[in-house]
Amino acid sequence: MDVGRGSRLASAVALAALVTCAHSVAQPTQRDAPANVANAALSAAEWTAIKRIIGDQLAALRSGDAARAFSFASAGIRDQFDDAPTFLLMVRQRYGALLTARYTEFLEGAVIDGHTIQPLRLVMSDDTVLVALYELQRDDRGGWRIAGCVIAPSTVRST
Numbered sequence: 001m002d003v004g005r006g007s008r009l010a011s012a013v014a015l016a017a018l019v020t021c022a023h024s025v026a027q028p029t030q031r032d033a034p035a036n037v038a039n040a041a042l043s044a045a046e047w048t049a050i051k052r053i054i055g056d057q058l059a060a061l062r063s064g065d066a067a068r069a070f071s072f073a074s075a076g077i078r079d080q081f082d083d084a085p086t087f088l089l090m091v092r093q094r095y096g097a098l099l100t101a102r103y104t105e106f107l108e109g110a111v112i113d114g115h116t117i118q119p120l121r122l123v124m125s126d127d128t129v130l131v132a133l134y135e136l137q138r139d140d141r142g143g144w145r146i147a148g149c150v151i152a153p154s155t156v157r158s159t
Contacts, residue, residue, distance in 0.1 A: 042111060046144075050118050050136050051106050053144050061091055062099055074137050074145040097122050097130055097151055103158075107131070116144075122151070127158035 042050075053072050060068035069091070070084035081087040092099065101122035109118040120132040131154045137147040 042109075042116065047109055047118075050109065050116070050134075050144050053136070053146065054106075054118060054120060054134055057146060058098060058104070061088065064088070072146050074139070074147040076137075076147060077145075095132075095149060095151060097124065098132060098149075100124065101130075121154070121156070123158045129154040129156045129158055 057069050057072035060066075060072070066084035066088035070078065070081075070087045073087065077087075081090065102125050103121075103123035105121040105123075107119040107121055109116070111117070116136045118134045118136060120134065122130040122132055124130065131152050133150045133152060134146055135148040136144045139145045
């Protein structure tokens with residue numbers, strides 16, 4: 001992959017766009033509000049846990065395990081859908097790139113204005129590169145849950 005300065009700028013712009021448009025993708029409820037997450041950096045262990053949650057959800061989505069995939073969603077996302085099969089159907093219809101990417105790679109995450117954002121590079125079969133920007137929030141027990149995802153184009157091209 002050809003990764004240069006432009007990709008860092010594109011990632012920063014895309015991260016800002018996610019924070020700006022997050023409410024149009026998934027309307028978080030008050031109980032989804034980030035707990036004790038300001039603009040402070042998260043520990044390496046927390047970023048590892050975030051990546052594990054996303055990776056586990058992707059594996060469940062790709063295998064068609066709706067219940068397991070749904071279990072990684074925040075309360076606000078779960079409230080938007082009647083059940084796990086409806087959630088899986090929505091993902092297949094609106095986020096197909098997550099399921100069909102030939103290669104994925106976690107990029108550096110960030111906490112922006114209290115929003116925890118984890119980008120995931122998606123390389124498609126035609127070498128198009130997209131970035132899935134996940135927003136994560138803490139649940140009532142302090143664990144991480146996926147509160148939304150936006151898929152954006154990338155300036156990076158696969159070689």
